[in-house]
Amino acid sequence: MSRSADGRNLAKIFGTFLFVTTVMPSWSGRRKYVHVHAFPLTDNVKTESSAVDPADEEAQENEYETSALAKARKLHPPRALNTYDAEYEHAEFWEEHGTLLKEAWKEWWEKEVFAIISHDTDNILKESSDEWLLPELSKALDEAISSPSPQSEEKVKSFWVSTPTEGFSNETGQQQRHRQQFYTTQQLPKGVYTTSSPLLTPSGISYLRTLLALARSSKIPTRRPNGMNRNGVILDKDVDGAIPVNAIVESFVEKMLVEKVVRPMGRVLFPEFVGCGDDLEYFAFTIQYDGGKNENADADGECGHINTDNQEIDNNGLTKDFELKEHRDASVITLNINLNLPDEIGYGGSQVFFRPFPIEETTTTATLEESSFDKCTIEDGCGTVTFSPGMALLHLGAHRHGSLPIRSISSTGQRKNNRFNLVIWLFGKHGDVRIAPHSTEEQMTLRERWMGCQNDSDDWVDVERLF
Numbered sequence: 430m431s432r433s434a435d436g437r438n439l440a441k442i443f444g445t446f447l448f449v450t451t452v453m454p455s456w457s458g459r460r461k462y463v464h465v466h467a468f469p470l471t472d473n474v475k476t477e478s479s480a481v482d483p484a485d486e487e488a489q490e491n492e493y494e495t496s497a498l499a500k501a502r503k504l505h506p507p508r509a510l511n512t513y514d515a516e517y518e519h520a521e522f523w524e525e526h527g528t529l530l531k532e533a534w535k536e537w538w539e540k541e542v543f544a545i546i547s548h549d550t551d552n553i554l555k556e557s558s559d560e561w562l563l564p565e566l567s568k569a570l571d572e573a574i575s576s577p578s579p580q581s582e583e584k585v586k587s588f589w590v591s592t593p594t595e596g597f598s599n600e601t602g603q604q605q606r607h608r609q610q611f612y613t614t615q616q617l618p619k620g621v622y623t624t625s626s627p628l629l630t631p632s633g634i635s636y637l638r639t640l641l642a643l644a645r646s647s648k649i650p651t652r653r654p655n656g657m658n659r660n661g662v663i664l665d666k667d668v669d670g671a672i673p674v675n676a677i678v679e680s681f682v683e684k685m686l687v688e689k690v691v692r693p694m695g696r697v698l699f700p701e702f703v704g705c706g707d708d709l710e711y712f713a714f715t716i717q718y719d720g721g722k723n724e725n726a727d728a729d730g731e732c733g734h735i736n737t738d739n740q741e742i743d744n745n746g747l748t749k750d751f752e753l754k755e756h757r758d759a760s761v762i763t764l765n766i767n768l769n770l771p772d773e774i775g776y777g778g779s780q781v782f783f784r785p786f787p788i789e790e791t792t793t794t795a796t797l798e799e800s801s802f803d804k805c806t807i808e809d810g811c812g813t814v815t816f817s818p819g820m821a822l823l824h825l826g827a828h829r830h831g832s833l834p835i836r837s838i839s840s841t842g843q844r845k846n847n848r849f850n851l852v853i854w855l856f857g858k859h860g861d862v863r864i865a866p867h868s869t870e871e872q873m874t875l876r877e878r879w880m881g882c883q884n885d886s887d888d889w890v891d892v893e894r895l896f
Contacts, residue, residue: 498540498649501526501533506650509659512754516656523652527669530649534673537647545643554639554676561633561685563588563626570689577879586697589622589823618812620786620828622698627819628690634768634819637681637851641715644672654714658750664713682713682853686764691853694823695762696878701866702825704873705882707761708855715768718779718835718848719749753832755784760826760854761862768849769818779816779835779848786810787827787864816848826854827864 504526507519523530546554559567566588573581617623629637644662645651652670654661663671664678672678691711696703765781785805805811810828824830837846856862873882 496536497529497532498536501530501650502648504650506652509653512657512659512750514656515653515659518653518656523670526650530670531673533649534647537649538674538676541647542643554636561630561636561681562690563624563628563630565626566624566628567689570693574689574693574879577875579875582697582875582879585694588624589694589698590625591617591619591622615815616807616812617814617822618783618786618807619810620699620824621783621810621814622694622823624821628821629766629768629819631770631819634770637677638768638849640674640677640681641672644674644677654716657753657756658716660719660750661714661716664715678713682851683711686853687711687713687855691762691764691823691855693879695855696873698823699762699825700872700878702827702863703761704863704867704871705877706884707857707863709858709885710856710860712760712854712856714852716750716753716850716852718751718753718832719846752779752834755782755829755831757829758826758854759860759862760856762823762855763826764821764823764853765816766821766851767816767818768851769847771818773818773847773849780813780833781816781822782813782831782833783811783824784829787825787829826856826862 507522509515509518511518562570566585569581569585569588573585641662650670651662651672652668653659654663664682665671666673666675666678692708695708786809813833814822816822816832835848
């Protein structure tokens with residue numbers, strides 16, 4: 430489906446819609462940090478309804494008023510304000526209403542979303558993971574998962590490059606034109622990988638963003654994604670204040686991205702940093718940077734001071750974010766996907782920058798002098814990446830990075846001025862994040878990289894008997 434068709438079909442379902450700004454989460458219980466995205470609508474979705482007897486209608490209204498969904502919609506969630514160490518901002522509110530919110534999401538999906546799906550004549554909401562991932566990579570991953578071998582692993586690895594112009598000799602003319610919409614000839618810093626073509630297809634991006642737009646239009650309160658960003662949502666079945674919808678969390682994030690892409694590729698590309706038990710849990714969230722009214726970024730988006738305490742509020746009552754200060758993720762592996770569609774490039778700046786590659790725990794940037802950054806090169810792990818629509822970046826969570834200020838270069842529509850992202854973090858049980866590299870003897874075998882280790886779970890499969 431073409432980009433213009435994607436836009437028209439989204440409009441058919443939702444009418445005019447906005448996309449929510451970025452936030453990062455805070456929660457107690459599970460130790461995670463996250464970036465999450467949400468995309469709100471300006472209008473509620475309307476569906477046809479048949480005539481209802483007044484008495485029945487009154488009974489239904491009374492029943493609705495006492496439902497979890499109605500109660501959740503009447504809540505007044507506190508606004509996310511802080512941009513530093515805000516993981517537990519307003520934690521009491523989300524813990525108090527956590528159970529109610531989970532029940533509201535279940536009720537919303539059963540009573541309202543099914544009706545919307547039934548009117549989706551263009552099948553935007555059709556669950557088909559075969560159409561969401563880069564087809565050639567998806568096929569190679571399936572082969573490696575079902576029958577791991579040095580050859581199948583090397584084939585999968587060839588799709589992940591440090592320079593987006595690598596590995597294109599066999600692509601068709603159509604594939605070349607499609608790729609050139611997304612990528613430049615930039616070389617990525619050491620330890621940062623991307624796929625040779627966009628990881629998610631336009632239909633995959635449309636599917637996810639459509640569901641996120643529906644979720645935001647539900648008017649069920651959602652929690653900030655992490656302690657730095659303020660706009661966005663957490664995608665999780667357990668965290669209070671997250672969006673727990675299975676069509677997003679289980680089908681798209683967990684089964685397709687975490688199990689099929691992020692976990693095996695983290696093990697393959699960073700064998701010395703990801704060992705048995707280091708990547709068993711995940712945290713997923715979305716983020717949005719708003720370029721609509723950021724006048725503080727310069728023409729290149731690379732300097733200019735941004736007031737991170739800026740309290741500018743968007744039309745949905747959310748505090749806008751313009752940049753992300755340098756930080757290290759609470760993860761062993763991070764996947765960051767630009768969820769913009771090809772024509773949503775009405776912004777400048779907002780490049781992702783990286784500091785020196787963390788060779789070992791004693792040489793992470795926490796121990797380096799600031800002056801050493803000036804001498805740091807791409808070979809050292811430093812540099813900026815133009816984060817194009819559809820692009821996916823895979824890197825170590827310990828690799829310090831951030832996002833430069835965003836600025837608007839388009840006046841044709843608000844959503845073209847924003848950058849939307851999906852971020853997935855992997856870490857060990859109970860939120861443990863290993864930083865020190867594994868010795869050669871400790872590193873996972875090929876079979877363990879694709880099938881797991883014996884102590885990973887109770888339903889572990891003895892891989893020896895499969896060969």
